Amino acid sequence: MKPAEGRKRVIIEEIQPMVDCGRTPARRFLGDRVAVSAAIFSDGHDHVAARLLYKRASDANWQSTPMIAQPNDLWSASFEVDKIGPWSFTIQAWVDHFDTWCADLTKRLAAQPDPTDPARRDLPPQDIPLALTIGALLLDGVVARATGDDAQQLKKLAASLRRLAAQNLALYEYPLTAEDKALVDRYPDLSFAATAERELHLWVDRERARFSSWYELFPRSTAPAPTAGKPAPPSHGTFADVERLLPEIAAMGFDILYMPPIHPIGRAYRKGPNNTVTAGPEDEGSPWAIGSPEGGHKSIHAKLGTLSDFDHMVASTRANGMELALDIAFQCSPDHPWVAEHPEWFIHRPDCSIQYAENPPKKYQDIYPLNFESTDWRGLWDELRSVFQYWIDRGVRVFRVDNPHTKALPFWEWCIADLHRETPDALFLAEAFTRPHVMYSLAKGGFTQSYTYFTWRTEKAELQAYFEEISKPPVSDFFTPNVWPNTPDILHASLQTGGRAAFQQRLILATTLAASYGIYGPAYELCEHTPIKPGSEEYLHSEKYQIRQWNRRAPDSLAPLVTLLNQIRRTNPALQSDLSLHFHTVDNPKLIAYSKSAPAIPADGDSPAAPANTILVAVNLDPHNEQAGWIDLDLKQLGIHHNESFDVEDLLTGTHYKWHDRSNYVALHPATTAHIFRITHK
């Protein structure tokens, strides 16, 4: 069947950004300039023109900006996203007959036979008056589309072309000014304009989605230490205790304080210290065994405080320049109210028992998973969504979601989109340590940030390959990493054996490779490194199962380094985005070097000027030995010219070095671990 309008001759292809053929919105951050590109072309030699149309999804009308031709039929334009939430864009392109005429006239004028010029004397005659008349006719069309002064101006222009044609000169000059052309371009003939097959969408998050520093802490471990000389079992910390610590955590430079579940803890099959299967009467249990007769996901564990204590803590956190992140873990202790109220949300076995979590031979009888194939899946989805809404209504805007990959992916897509409709500033961090496709699918389903494989990537080659993948399109168009050197579940082998140098190294990598990172503290800054048994990634005396007391004043705490790194991140925009990450070659496999810059240097490397802020990081990956080598700098990525001298200032020590050209030597002792250089041009 013929199309409705066969005269739409322009093809629009290969639009970027586009995730999964447009099914998923590409992610951007508030204030970003969104670069859109496409292949745009038509048949024959006629010129084409194109414009980018964009708007907030809720706006009625498109804004537009002209697209600029690049080599190889590619066109580009950009727009700034100055509000969070959903945006839309599309492309319109058409054959530009006036522009074609201008180019044709230029060629014709250059081809006029000129009796005074031996080189042009014998050219065949050109009918310039006819060409001018054609131009005037095209201008008549433009006049019809214009209004007011512009229309008058265009009318005069058409008349002037006709006058010129009538003069029948021997030789003609080009009759239009750049202003004339710009005026005409304001009134394109869109009768046969093609529009991209589908409107594309963006989701724009607030700044903290891009740049955030997370501190995880168990509130029950925040009670003041017992008075010296009076040994006593640690008492249960409260929200009030957390509040007391807020200035200290804020001073370290964190902006998100994340705490494990704060809900009543189940009694049935409660785990004892070190994950033992039988708990004593004094054992506190795991905060992830959620729910007891006192309540479930919308209740607060009484030992932590009241709802009003919680509200107070939320306000204090904000007052300290931070936000509180809650842990949403959709699983139930056998005592959770949902078990009795909604038995259809769980899997029942033939013996009428409820299926607990299990991976033979391991049994997790304290945890009932939810059944996403429940006949009442609609009721289940609504209730789960209402958990987020409940805490949103209490002022929480950041959620760390526990194991989202064990809940149905379509649920997340619906739930987050539905929450975002009224609360576009809500952020969701996916704690999904699983296979790549599933992690990426959660990001496409709406999760703002995701945990990563960073925790297990310790060699140079694997760090580079992984960060190349996640910091560049297509992945970076939908996935934002949040890297953690440790979590309550993961004490990586490198930290168990690498000593303080390993803790420094992994912290520096985390804070400079990724714009968003987090540590589980104070275990991290106090270099807690003993596993429950050899070969395990579980902490000995894990806070998951017992209260711990931490000596936050320990003289060998890494807190000063944490503070310095967070300060470097705050004062260097280069470290506040992932997209500009670029690895430089070092001739030593134990040394890794990379740079970031702000604003980012475009992919083609043709930056008009050196970036305002450039950070170059070199890290010794060997916690036991000094490593030295030559960095072969990719100067283009640093905005440095060949043979240029430049100043590098190590922000960790304040030392300045004068460097020259691409090859530069570094030597790093494990105690030093790294250079974080700010590059300054003359």
Next chain:
Amino acid sequence: MKPAEGRKRVIIEEIQPMVDCGRTPARRFLGDRVAVSAAIFSDGHDHVAARLLYKRASDANWQSTPMIAQPNDLWSASFEVDKIGPWSFTIQAWVDHFDTWCADLTKRLAAQPDPTDPARRDLPPQDIPLALTIGALLLDGVVARATGDDAQQLKKLAASLRRLAAQNLALYEYPLTAEDKALVDRYPDLSFAATAERELHLWVDRERARFSSWYELFPRSTAPAPTAGKPAPPSHGTFADVERLLPEIAAMGFDILYMPPIHPIGRAYRKGPNNTVTAGPEDEGSPWAIGSPEGGHKSIHAKLGTLSDFDHMVASTRANGMELALDIAFQCSPDHPWVAEHPEWFIHRPDCSIQYAENPPKKYQDIYPLNFESTDWRGLWDELRSVFQYWIDRGVRVFRVDNPHTKALPFWEWCIADLHRETPDALFLAEAFTRPHVMYSLAKGGFTQSYTYFTWRTEKAELQAYFEEISKPPVSDFFTPNVWPNTPDILHASLQTGGRAAFQQRLILATTLAASYGIYGPAYELCEHTPIKPGSEEYLHSEKYQIRQWNRRAPDSLAPLVTLLNQIRRTNPALQSDLSLHFHTVDNPKLIAYSKSAPAIPADGDSPAAPANTILVAVNLDPHNEQAGWIDLDLKQLGIHHNESFDVEDLLTGTHYKWHDRSNYVALHPATTAHIFRITHK
């Protein structure tokens, strides 16, 4: 808004083959096995299963085949396309609870405490009878979906699990056979099966679309040479003369005989020999200046013969095992009947003249382009389509389309699809020497094959880069190259200066790099190499403007080499497809080496066995000097093991060599030009 069914938990992504998000069908050839892959996964630990659904577009029902899990959540399956025309496929995937149960049972059985085994003595108890009962319940569901004997068999299976559960043994063995599992898999539970977002399409062409050898000839230059001693101007060849040559052309091994336009030639502004602007009364003009009072695109130039002569020639061509390809050039001489009958199909200038083709300072007053922005574009489209239909009705199935990129791209998409509906065996070769996006767009729009940049790619690096691009997905999923070392428009500089060795070299490259190729003869085999002027790619005394006489019996004709190469192509399936092309490293930039194999070795290189037919080509790109070097064979691509010895037979000379392992030496004199080795394993 919630989805209609929230329990569809499986995600299907990254389906291949898919061109432009499914807008364009991927191309395949009759008899191909179409490999389909996708990322398929769900939440949690449940197993998923998937099947590929496929059918000819016109069939009512899908056929299906199970997909097989590959690493990293990828799944694959394939089907054979045994009919030409449109095909459809899609993917269905679901959580496979029975398969999950089987895996769970296996783990449980391995985790049973065994008092006789010290390693398993202290494991916690496993409730195997309960697990068996759950399996029996799942089987009850399968029974309900099955019929006849299968249902009876499944019922027995469920009963046997229940009996086993009742026995309450100390230790259980795995109770199911592979046959039991296969039986269950025949009745999957599709209640919550997800289906790929869109149905995808294929277009399947006949074999000649993939593998073809074209010979272009001007029929007017085929008259018998004047009797010796009686010099006379060459007389005008006829279809009858062409018929006389058919056995000879067929014996050279060609399967498509292509001739420039055969229509009446315009008188107005007719071009003389060597493209002079004034033609004498005896000058024949260019066949591309189509149309005269005698007729247009559906008429035959009287000097070539009658319509019945044409029909006879079509039949003779087929009788000689070849097909005739017509040249369809949608442009008009000022004398073409359309000019008077449909003035609205042309662009009119303000002076009432019709716009001729022009690129200032050049004027092509003998050619009127068609106006695809005509108000009567529907009438124009219909008439152009009817030109193809007219010749299809006379038995023509192959069309070489002149400059399709100067006609509206949406026209081609409609025209070819519309013709293909009734004539799916019609083949269209796009003569589009233009920018990459436009060439690819024509292929996506339906053209079967396309001319390429091969004509201008003479250096090793550029040949490799170009053929890597066009012989691999994504390009090979929609674009099929047809490479020409010369055309009546293009006598490349390398042929002007490289002598006979250059003609040999370019012919060998064309016949072995691409499964489809063509030469413009007899200019090619007679090594016609004089340009109209230095720096021009135009032939002197071009047949485009005058009749030529050729001495097909010339002793130095390359016809024997052409014949041998076509024979090598016909007897070696490796050379009949483009997809297996693989370049091997040679330590000399003037030597290029590549292999092809049939069946193609899969991309992951893990072929179960050596391919049945493997050809390895080494070509000296220097027509003036001997070049020698070491080929570093990629043994995996040849199905050869490390340290294996193998026989290579040069099909050009019949010489055998014994080669061993990856490094092998070649030395090629310009007169020899190349080795075309067939690799034989012990």
